[in-house]
Amino acid sequence: MSDETPPAGGRPPVLDGLRLALTTLTVLPIRTGRVDRRSAAVAMTVAPLVGALLGAALAALFVLLGQGPVAATVTVAAGALLTRGLHLDGLADTVDALGSYRVGAAALEIMKKSDIGPFGVAAIALALLIQAAALTEVGPWAIIAACAAGRLGVTLCCRRGVPAARPEGLGALVASTVPTPVVVAAAAVVAAGAVWAVPGRPWQGPAAVVAALLVVALLLRHAVRRFGGITGDVLGAAVELTTTVTLIGLALG
Numbered sequence: 001m002s003d004e005t006p007p008a009g010g011r012p013p014v015l016d017g018l019r020l021a022l023t024t025l026t027v028l029p030i031r032t033g034r035v036d037r038r039s040a041a042v043a044m045t046v047a048p049l050v051g052a053l054l055g056a057a058l059a060a061l062f063v064l065l066g067q068g069p070v071a072a073t074v075t076v077a078a079g080a081l082l083t084r085g086l087h088l089d090g091l092a093d094t095v096d097a098l099g100s101y102r103v104g105a106a107a108l109e110i111m112k113k114s115d116i117g118p119f120g121v122a123a124i125a126l127a128l129l130i131q132a133a134a135l136t137e138v139g140p141w142a143i144i145a146a147c148a149a150g151r152l153g154v155t156l157c158c159r160r161g162v163p164a165a166r167p168e169g170l171g172a173l174v175a176s177t178v179p180t181p182v183v184v185a186a187a188a189v190v191a192a193g194a195v196w197a198v199p200g201r202p203w204q205g206p207a208a209v210v211a212a213l214l215v216v217a218l219l220l221r222h223a224v225r226r227f228g229g230i231t232g233d234v235l236g237a238a239v240e241l242t243t244t245v246t247l248i249g250l251a252l253g
Contacts, residue, residue, distance in 0.1 A: 017042020024170070025050045025151060026037030027084050029139050041177035043216075044158040047151035055147030061141035072135035075143070076128055083239075085148075089234015091127060092120030094223070097233075103226050107163060111233050125241050134247035137198070141248045142205070144195040149209045152190045153216045157238050159183045162220065163229035170232035187213060195200060197250050208249025212242045 001045035016033035023030050033039065058075050080088060093111040099119035100110050110117075116124075135143065154180055164175035187209070192217035194205030216238050223234045 001018070010239070013038040013042050015234070016080050018046060021046050021050045025083065025154075026054060027082055037173065037177060040174045043120075044178050045182055045186065047154045048148045048186055051151030052144055052148040054079070055144035057082070058147065059143040062135065062143060063140050067139075069132075069136050072132045075135055076132045079131075079147075086159075087236040088124050088127065088237040090233040091123050091240040092116045093233040094175055094219075094237035095123040096120040096225060098222065104228060107227055108231070111231060127244050130244050131247055134251040136249065137251035139199070142197040145190070145197040145205055145209070146243050146246040146250065148190050148193065149212055149246040150239045152186055152209070152213065153238035153242030154235050155183055155186050156213060156216060157230050157235055162224065165223075165227040165229035165234070167214075171230045173233065174235070175230050180226075181182075183237045183247050194250075196245075198253075201253070204253065205250060208246045211249050212245035215245050216242050 013034070013036070016035070016039035019030050019033045020039050022028050023032055024043060025047060051110045058079050059159060061078055062071050062075045065074055077233070089094050093113075093116075096113075096117040097107040097110045102105060102110065158176065158178045159180050160176050160178065162176055162182075164172040166172055191206040191209045194209050195202045197205035197208070219238060219241055220234075221228070223230060226232070
């Protein structure tokens, strides 16, 4: 279905898009509505909002557990559980494919394999370690900001003009669905919300978000060059990379 085709019965795609975002980005057992390009555009646009809601739940857990090293570790583990570990799996598959130095179909074939190579294992371990270490240095609001920024990485990867690497799958459904002005507006909202992430340093939160987006933009450019576009795994990698870089930026200083 093209972006211009109205949904059956004239039903707006907003509700279906919200359902798609929640079922794609979390483990919430929500009944899926219509899944098409229009609902996918809504889902990828509101992805940062879903991230903020997830971050709020994790921040509450972090505070409840006392905000120490154990709390940080449990919070990171809870984040993986609440997303089925799909983003971490995407990170591992993407890093394995990039580490193979193959391009096109050969690289995509590596991403489809069920096993994880040494690059992928290292990527998961480092991401989890860095996130847990960073949480020991930040407060609850930083967790919300980082989770929202992580899903903003998905919105960025789905901007207009970025192709899908395959003709099927999640990447094909969501690729090039979000207009660039919407991406910019979403980034501005997330960056503004990050002002309160570091008490006494209102500039640090927005700077961390911008820095993370720049890093993910490099990943996106590399993925398009090596794979021909985005896949669901690339989106997962974008979530983890944006979240991790944002937390690093918030924890420094």
